[in-house]
Amino acid sequence: MxxxxxxxxxxxxxxxxxxxxxxxxxxxxxxxxxxxxxxxxxxxxxxxxxxxxxxxxxxxxxxxxxxxxxxxxxxxxxxxxxxxxxxxxxxxxxxxxxxxxxxxxxxxxxxxxxxxxxxxxxxxxxxxxxxxxxxxxxxxxxxxxxxxxxxxxxxxxxxxxxxxxxxxxxxxxxxxxxRPAVYAIYENNEYILPNRMQREAIENLTRLRNYGAKRALVIAATGTGKTYMAAFHVKNDRPRRLLFVVHREEIVRKAKETFQKLLPNTHYTFGLLTGTSKEVEADYIFATVQTLSQWMHHFQPDHFDYIVLDEAHHATSPSYQKVLDYFTPAFMLGMTATPERCDHGNVFEVFDHNIALEVRLHDALAEDLIIPFHYFGITDVDTIDLSTIEIDNIAEITKRLKVNERVDFIIEKMRFYGHDGDKRKCLGFCASIEHALYMAEQFNARGLPSLCLSGGHSVKERNEAIVRLENEEDPLQFIFTVDIFNEGVDIPSVNLVLMLRPTNSPVVFIQQLGRGLRRHETKTFLTVLDFIGNHNKAFLVAMALNGNRYYDKKSLKVAIVTKFANVPGCTHIVMDRIAQERILEQIDAENFHSMKYLREAYTEFKKLNGGHTPYYLVDYLKYDGAPDPLSFVSREKSYLHFVAKVEKEEQLKRYLSDVRLEGALKELSSMLPIKRIHEFVIAHYLLSHEQISLQVAQQEIEKYVKHSDHDTIVHAMECLNQNYYDSGQKKVKPKLFSLQSGVLRKTPLFKELVENPIYSTYIEDIIQYGMFRYEKIFKEKPYGIPHLKRYEQYQMADAALLSNYRKTHSSFRGSGLLTNGKEYFLYIDLHKEEHVKESLQYKDTFLDERHFQWQSVNNTTQQSERGQNIIHNEARGVHLHLFIRKYSKLDGKTEPFIYIGKGNTIAYEGEKPITVTLELEYEVPTSLYNEFILPV
Structure with a gap:
């Protein structure tokens, strides 16, 4: 049976x-x-x-x-x-x-x-x-x-x-x-279609162009098809003359081939402008920047309608600036995988802060644009004790890692897990040059052909080593290095990465991991072996692997326990039991909101920034895996206040002693992260204009969202006019904008601040960061009223703003149920505080991914108007919006709610309170459901 x-x-x-x-x-x-x-x-x-x-x-x-x-x-x-x-x-x-x-x-x-x-x-x-x-x-x-x-x-x-x-x-x-071509795929060039990433970029570029944008930037991981994306957009746009600029001749030739493949049977001619070719009469010219800078005066400044800058992080270098200052195209597209490698200045400024697309590591995995990786977190040999060492004491860490027993252990694990492909092609990331030299020496002694590369080697030596590693016939299998291969180096056939140093930065970890994720015919996945010691920041690797820039303690623990089930595709992440337990214990012991932790996170990020003080929030957008700067804002009410406190910089303190600037920074920072882009688009416009009408506001807003209704624009202007502040807020908050007869103007205070070139940069930074972050999360989709996206984080008062509530917004707090007309907002804590009275311990719980049990407040009867609206919500046209959080506070800080969408009552019983069974419109994703229900 x-x-x-x-x-x-x-x-x-x-x-x-x-x-x-x-x-x-x-x-x-x-x-x-x-x-x-x-x-x-x-x-x-x-x-x-x-x-x-x-x-x-x-x-x-x-x-x-x-x-x-x-x-x-x-x-x-x-x-x-x-x-x-x-x-x-x-x-x-x-x-x-x-x-x-x-x-x-x-x-x-x-x-x-x-x-x-x-x-x-x-x-x-x-x-x-x-x-x-x-x-x-x-x-x-x-x-x-x-x-x-x-x-x-x-x-x-x-x-x-x-x-x-x-x-x-x-x-x-x-x-x-x-039969080497047995797996070849027939392609008809007429029918090569853009992937989802490319389609999204094309749509965004088209929208930006329609609203008059002259420049835009695409950020996407190596190997995700940026050149194809550019060719697809050019195919749609049909410029009369095109210039494609890069810094290496082999990339120029490949780009030209891609464009010719996607634009067959057209009247356009294609030419090269390089050290060896000068086909300057062509319609579409593909040029190296070195040759172009010498030949650019052969063309009129407006000769090209469309310019593409590949590797756009070089755009602030002198050679590129020379080109950019000369030409005046109708549109310029920048493409980069690594905006953090900007030579000087800020690459976002070069492209007018217009980000058409950002595809980071986890996005690329989800879209199958790069190969998956199999990560194995292995507990390091127990004879090595790093628990008493500061993470930046490289000399002592190196000394303790140079142990023959560890080398044998690494080789044993490497042989156990293996690699994809015939020849092993491995990058080993070490703690220091001394450590890399030691590893190469020990591997060679054990018959494993290896070498060490560092910043001291010439470009020629590095390139020769890369060619040897990629050559199937060359015996070289291992290159041990420190940081020179973190980003910007393309070694597509790497099939094994060894993490041999304590991870002290999620950013660096992601950069090193990314070296092996490029597609290549010799592999279908990348093997990553990470040797996790007992250093006190081992949990940083979990942050890097989790893939969420904005996380909390509980979500990080759930990711570890569930083997990072939220990471898409065939990627496989597993930590052995000891490493997992060690990291979970560290997370429990760490307070992510403490000044000590935040100072360390900031200091580590500053090192990545070349040791330069990151004065601006937008600096954190450059790096995949960067800390969330809003944790710094939350601590000190504005980012500049946090930097001033950490750096003890007198000049910053002098700026902030001006109460006008201090108040404006805190006021704008209090709106972060923005959940509706309207206010910041309007504020951005008023940085350089005296006033804005409803009509102009709508035009500006629709550069970022596909549609914006009239009432929401009016409400946004009213919010900037402080219509919905309570009397206490109005006393302490500076008034930056004034609304009269449907026109919003700068106040004299805001005008004075933005006319100061230094003050203006700090104010603009907050606005730009808010808009960038909004675009990344919400994209161009209009969410209607209330403007809510499922599975995003919200505070109670956000619902007042996002449903165009016309009363004091600070009144949206203190109750499990708040209403605006027929919009009912249910705020639910799954785990009540111990001090809460038993009479208030509502039995709110998930029944499964699609059903939730909720109890109304204690005084609600079935026959009351509110009770009837709850139990017959569908028939009465009442929308029940559910906002849920596991704990009201973590590490002493109030937690946000997660919006899980609307629900409809399908069963109810009792009263004072009424117990309701709600069927959700959408099933809660498994990764989020686990966060809510798993006891971690």
Whole structure:
């Protein structure tokens, strides 16, 4: 008799890999029969297979040669386990082999999973797969039949001996050599379509152009198709003359090929302007900046309608500035993966602060623009103690890391986890040059060809080393370095990254990780081995991997416990038990709001900024993984106040002693992070204009959002006019704007402040940062009224602003239910404070991802108007908006609520309070649901 059935699919809730891991760690024996096995899938199972081996659990695995898809490396790795018997079913033209079965034996039952998934990273984690799981007693007819068929296959399969695997490997190599183009894909250039990232950039660029923007910047990770995106937009825009500028000749030629591919059969001519080619009569010219700076006077300043600047972080360098100062195109597009590498000045200013798109690491993973990575967080050898050392004491850290036992441990783990591809191509990131030299020396001594590269080596030496590493025939396998490969260096075929130093910055960690994520024909994933010691900032690696710039203690802990399930695609992140426990303990002990923690985060960021004081909020937009500067704002009421306190800079203190500037900075900072862009767009316009009308305001706002209704614009102007401040607020807050007869003007105070060039930069910085951050989170979508985005963070008073509430906004607090007409806002704490009276301990809880139980305030009856509106909300046209948080405070700081959308009452009972079951319009995403319900 069958006891239990279940369908396992790959989704944000579950995947087959998780079920296989769980089963391998609990069963007494296992039997697999899968048509295809490749190393990308086996690597994900290595830890569970090793644990099974250590428990003495025996396993049998059958795979096949069907379609020659199984790879020899996977067979070799499986054969190395002492507890696994491995066989291969040899297929021929008449007989294929397509089974996908995973059988687990327990003391008194069997678990059998049969479906569509082979052992590949995609099949186990991300592909659309259906796998049926059946749990039944051994005597059940289904179990007996499955085991009979398995034993029959086992009897007809060939044992995977070392000789067999070698022979099969040689056969696969001969196939690859004789038919190298077997996997080529036919492309019709007319039908190459932009991916989602490229479509979004094109839409945003079109909108910016329609509203008169002259320049815009696209920020996207290396390998995400920026050149294709530019070519797609040019194809839509059809400029008469185009100039594409880069700093390396090989990139120029590739860019020209891309544009020619996407614009076939047009009347445009394409030419090169480089050291070796001077095709200056062409319509579309692709130039190196070095040659262009010498030849630019051959053209009139307005000769080009459209200019593309690749590697736009160089735009502030003298050679680029020379070009930019000369030409006056109708539009200029900048593209960069690393805005932080700006040579001098601020690259955002060069492009008028118009960001058409920002695609950082986790965005690129979600869009499948880069390859996935398999990260293994490994507890370092216990003989190395870093717990008593300051993280920036590099000399002492180096001394303690230079241990032969650790080198052997690193090599052991490296061999256990392996890598994708034939030749190992590894970057090892070290604590210092001395440490890198030591690692290279020790690896060479153990027969692993290695070298050390540092900033002291010439560009020529670095390039030669990179060429050697990428060459399949060259013996070089390892380059040990410190920071020179953090960003801006392209080594596409790197398939292994070793993190050999304590992580002291999420930014640096992401930069180093990114070195191996470029797509390349020799790999399908990147292996990352991170050796996590007991230094007191080990939790920083969790921040980097989590991928959320804005996090709190509980969300970080949930990410660790759930193995970073929020990270998309085939990326796999796992930390061993000791490393996980150590990091969780550190997070518990750390106060992310303390001045000590914030000062350390700021100081580390300053180092990344070349040691220069980051005076502006927009500085933090340059780096993927940068700290959230609003934590600094929250501490001192404005970012400049925080910098002045940390730096003890007298000049800043003098500026802030001017009560006019101090008040304006605090007033604008109090609006961050903005949840509606209208106010800041209007304020930005008034930096350089005396007044703004409703009509002009709408034109300006619609540069950023697709549609803005009249009433919301009026409400935004009224808010800037302080219509909805209470009397106490009006006494202490400076009045920067004045509304009269539908026109908003600068007050004399604001006019004086923005006429001061120094004061103006600090004020503009707050406004620009608010707008940048808004665009990143909310994009151009109009959310209606109330202007709420699901799963974003909100405070109570935000609902007053976002629903165009026409009374004092500070009154929106202090109650679990607040209303504006038929908009009902439910504010819910899942865990009540211990001091709250039992009578107020409402039984608010998730029933599942789609249903929530909520209790009204104690005095609400079913027959009251409010009670009727709640229990019959749909019929009465009442919208119930749910805002939920796990705790009201963490580390002494008030937590924001998460908006989970609207819900409708489907059941109710009792009164004073009424207990209501709400069905949510949208199911809560698994990662967020886990944050709410997991007890961490």
């Amino acid at each position: 069958i006891a239990e059935k279940n369908l396992i699919v790959n989704s944000d809730k579950e995947n087959l890999l998780a079920e296989l891991d769980k089963s391998l760690n609990e069963c007494v024996s296992f039997y697999f029969s899968v048509a295809f096995v490749n190393f990308s899938g086996i690597q994900l199972l290595l830890d569970s297979l090793k644990a099974a081996e250590e428990r003495g659990v025996k396993g049998k695995i059958i795979t096949s040669t069907y379609l020659n898809f199984t790879d020899a490396k996977a067979l070799e790795r499986l054969a190395a386990f002492r507890n696994i018997e491995l066989k291969v079913f040899i297929t021929d033209k008449e007989m294929g082999f397509h089974t996908k079965a995973y059988i687990f034996e327990y003391d008194d039952y069997f678990k059998i999973i049969i479906g569509s998934s082979n052992i590949t990273q995609s099949a186990l984690k991300s592909n659309v797969e259906w796998n049926v799981q059946v749990i039944a007693k051994e005597e059940a007819q289904f179990v007996r039949k499955v085991m009979y068929e398995y034993q029959n296959l086992w009897a007809h399969a060939t044992t995977a001996t070392t000789a067999f695997i070698r022979h099969y490997e040689d056969f696969l190599k001969s196939l690859k050599r004789d």
